[in-house]
Amino acid sequence: MGSARATIGGIEGSLRIQVEVDSGVVSNVRLRSQRPVNSGTLLEDRPVQDALDLLPRIFSLCGVAQTAAGLAAVENAKEVSLTPPQIAARNIMVAAEALEQTVWRIIVDWPTCLDIQPDVAGIRDLRRLLRSLEGCMFKTARWNRIGGSQLAPEPIKLAEIIDSVALEATRIIFGDSDTRLADYACLERWLRQGGQLGSSVLHYVRNNGLEEFGSCAVEQLPKRPDSGFLAQQLANDADWSFCAQPHYHGNIFETGPLSRLADHPLVLELRGRHGNGLLTRLAARLVDANELVANMRSWVDELCEDRGATANGVDGCGINVIDTTRGVLVHWVEIADDTVKRYRILAPTEWNFHPRGPLTQGLRGADAWAGEALVKNAGLLISALDPCVAYELDIVEH
């Protein structure tokens, strides 16, 4: 019998990134993830609805996205079809959580990488607004019912809240309520104005010639990957190795806003100029904030009164692939006797922080600068790739 032991610190997990520098160049990057990819086991051997109720209690930052993915996987297994208004309501919930996360990245995490004072309190009002959306859509306190919960939307109130969300989010990020990063000229105009936490970070990138820092040849995972392939891999993932180090038809991919916004004019222009380096990645996060609000508006138009579908006792396997702020999140479930038998969660962090993924490939061969600068620059790249756990970065000079 082995003497291995998991500590509670080991449950939360972290990323350990060791960057080796030789003659002023990053010669090697070792990435070790200690994340608990087997968290799905907490849902096993429980009645299906009980398991779904646990999701928001297990995950602190992405509880809504995890719940939406779990619900849809169960509905897929049970062959329950959601109505368009139910889908729209869930999409709004997921987008609201994603917007809060995106704004946090921009005004807290990015500045922290550069030793600029972040603005944690600046997000309070936006958070309050975003959390008020649920009560204006659902008639019941629980929105996580299989088949959908009773919808009684208040369209005027919802539109007012989303208007306020748009004003507040753009004010926090861009400094005024009118800025939209529609194209390259808009980005240039905003950077000339300056004065915001996000623009300070982008100025740092440009002033230090870091636009292409972290560029790599790792391709973007398709927006809608083949769920049949993923289901097959997850169903056979007895040792959690696929959840820990996923591949798509044998290749390593990246997931996140660069894939989601591949056709956006600003992202296209930046990719053409700088590849998928730091400036393109950071700008895509900024664009994402604009897009999330626009999407919320369009989904409000699809809401109407709806009672949801009736749950049934059908057993089977189901999968859902959902696009979240960090990228593609996959839930797979096997149900028997209305009880969860097996549950697998594949999170975007496992794609983006794969040992051979975009971080390690992007850093390898990069100019190491002075050690202090490398910590900042690598930190920004890590933040742009958006891990959902803390990380430890260690620079080793040879």
Add this chain to the structure above:
Amino acid sequence: MCLAIPSKVVEIHDGMVIVERFGERLEVTTGLLVEPLAVGDYVVLRARAHVVAKMEPQTAREALTLFNELAEKLADDLESKSDHEAA
């Protein structure tokens, strides 16, 4: 996929908040919260550094039970892997 592991507030002084969970003490920011914190409150952290929510004591106790369960499962997995490697 940041887990909502409850942390207990153990010290508050000069605007600094220290939380503890399973023997580990962390200094955290609380700027996101509107409501004040008191020693003994349970909170949820983001990236081991920022308080993102206050937690009811009963909810915290239930969550701790869950995460203990996960810790045991992690230990079981590690043990079975060690056994497999040793075989």
